Amino acid sequence: MSRQIELRIGLADAMVKLEWSHRTSDIRVLAQDSLSLVATRNEVIGFQILLRATEDFTLVLSRANWLSPLGFCPRVRLDVAMPGLPEQAMECFPVGYLEDDDRRWRAEYLDHADHVAVPAGRPQAVYVRIRIPANLLPGTFTGQVKAYTQYGFEDEELAWTGAFTVQVADVVLLNPSEWSFHLDLWQHCTNVALHHRVPLWSGTHFQILDRYFASLARLGQKAVTVIAAEIPWSGQRCFRDAYYPSYIFEHAVVDVWRDSKGQLHLGTEELERLLAIAEKHGMAKEIEVFGLLNVWVDEEYGFGKVAADAPDSIRVRCYDQRQGRITYLRTAQELSAFIRLLAEHFERTGRIDRVRITADEPADVRLFTERLRFVRAAAPRFRYKVAINHYEFMEQAEPEVVDWVPFLIHACRDPELTARLADELRGKGGRMSWYICCGPAIPNTFLRSPLVEGRLLGWMTYRLHLDGFLRWAFCLWPARPYERISWRAPFWSAGDMYFVLPGSDGAPVETLRYEALRTGIQEYTLLKMLEQRLPPAEAVQVAAEAFRHILRAKSMADFARVAELRAEELYSLDPEDYAAARKTVIEALAQAKGG
Helix, strand or coil: CCCCCCEEEEEEECCCCCEECCCCCCHHHCCECEEEEEEEECCEEEEEEEEEECCCEEEECCCCCCCECCECCCEEEEEEECCCCCHHHEEEEEEEEEECCCCCEEEEEECCCCEEEECCCCCEEEEEEEECCCCCCCEEEEEEEEEEEECCCCCCEEEEEEEEEEEEEEEECCCHHHCCCEEEECCCHHHHHHHHCCCCCCHHHHHHHHHHHHHHHHCCECEEEEECCCCCCHHHHHHHCCCCCCCCCCCCCCEEEECCCCCEEEECHHHHHHHHHHHHCCCCCEEEEECCCCCCCEHHHCECCCCCCCCCCCCCEEEECCCCEEEECCCHHHHHHHHHHHHHHHHHCCCHHHEEEEEECCCCHHHHHHHHHHHHHHCCCCEEEEEECCCHHHHCCCCCEEEEEEEHHHHHHCHHHHHHHHHHHHHCCCEEEEECCCCCCCCCCCCCCCHHHHHHHHHHHHHCCCCEEEECCCECCCCCCCCCCCCCCCCCCCCCCECEEECCCCCEEEEHHHHHHHHHHHHHHHHHHHHHHCCHHHHHHHHHHHHHHHECCCCHHHHHHCCCCCHHHHECCCHHHHHHHHHHHHHHHHHCCCC
16 A cells, blocks of 8 residues: 655745745645636746645656655655647746745745755745747647655655646737846856856856856846946945855956056956857846946945045056066056046947946935046046935936936835936936835845735836836855855845855756746836837726736835835735736737737
8 A cells, every 4th residue: 555645735826935934834825726827928927836745755846766865755746737838838946945034934946956855844836937939829728737646666646636727818028138128137247256166257157157147138137247347346345244254245357457668458358258148148238337436435444445546446456567466556547547448448349338337326426426527537438327325316417327226215206207307318318227225125025025026126117117127136145145145134135135046057046036026027018018009098098907906005106105104005915916917918918909
């Protein structure tokens, strides 16, 4: 007689985030035997399979014979199939847990392995990602999830069957490279080399970066991060966190040397390799250059100016051929020469119009203006981008600042003024996006944040009439991310630093929060398609109907008060409301002529 395992299993929304703690998620209220999804062609959608057992078991997502290292224990094998869909269009990932700042374990990353050991009592999710082919005929497709149990050398037994349907509308979503949403997730390439244990800017490093950039491209990323001078954020002052030492310094991709006559030269081979990969993946529509403007300092720990007579703390490392040693550019004159060489390279390669010299959160308008004018004097054709958490910067800007990225609270302080300023920027070839970072608490994309908050970002961008969204980190991690992702809490919350984790196979490990962000951007794109396919008044009406499912705030100006309001007063936390809003938009597009 075969041994039976007491197993609970069911299907759930993609926005479910399990918890394993003294408040362990009860999958009985989340899991169901069937699930219905709505999609467009050329879209990525997903759902979850939830499991829980009263004893340890090995969960397997392939036909491989994975066992427990201690011998036999119950095995559960999942088989997911959807006839009519190419086999490669569907991927299944065990969802891994990470320990949050509050010591609770929360579901987070899409493990690349095809099996996982599940402890007794722990709820386990499997994320099913479905890429709907662009050429798939519209219609309703039915899939099945089967769970087989097995012990030792016994035959498998079918333990559970669930069904899911995907209603594919006669609408083709644009390719990510064509999305108008200006996604700007800053890349920390130094950290990628560090955690994959490869030499910085080596061939292997660039091969790994190619995989990270491919992942960004699937989100519709439009900007590439270029660190032109050393340590522009002073390593986020990581040297102050001695209790958990983590390397957060950022190193330049531009090489500089001084020849035997004392003349400066620029080495751009590594820069060109970086830009070539970004251009290959369509994410170099904007080249964000850091290290030349508003360099962060920490004088107490020695991270101050290198050139005493310069208005900014630009740090340019230089190999001196005469002395055979590495030094730094220590005068404003040499820094100006370096800036000119960099600008000449971008002009020579035809990229100067896509370059944005970027400043992160300047605090003093007068000092910022002086620093900008220093760069402008050396390279008049450069244009500038500023992430701001002081509203007065937008009102007192130099004309070369064509891209503004206000913090959420400032973007929402006066939504009509924000929209008007955005129109003015577009008129001179710029754009306005918005950002969140270590704050506010809501809405955000922390490990503890409900997944719908990541999805909400696309809807908020559309409602604010802005061009896109910025987050300061896509791939930045403390020393041991899988063991201890929490770092610098409570000032930074777990999840603040990344959307992907470093994979042992040399590829980024994507997360549930990555998937939620993509869903929100896809829905922004569908809303923009409404404007193109429907008469203006009808498009406005459909969008308003969709937003009624999601927004609870009377005005976007209410988001300027996020510090004093609860999430439920501003937006829905129920995944079903987002599904209903999405369905409203897709059905309107399907009915539109030429949908």
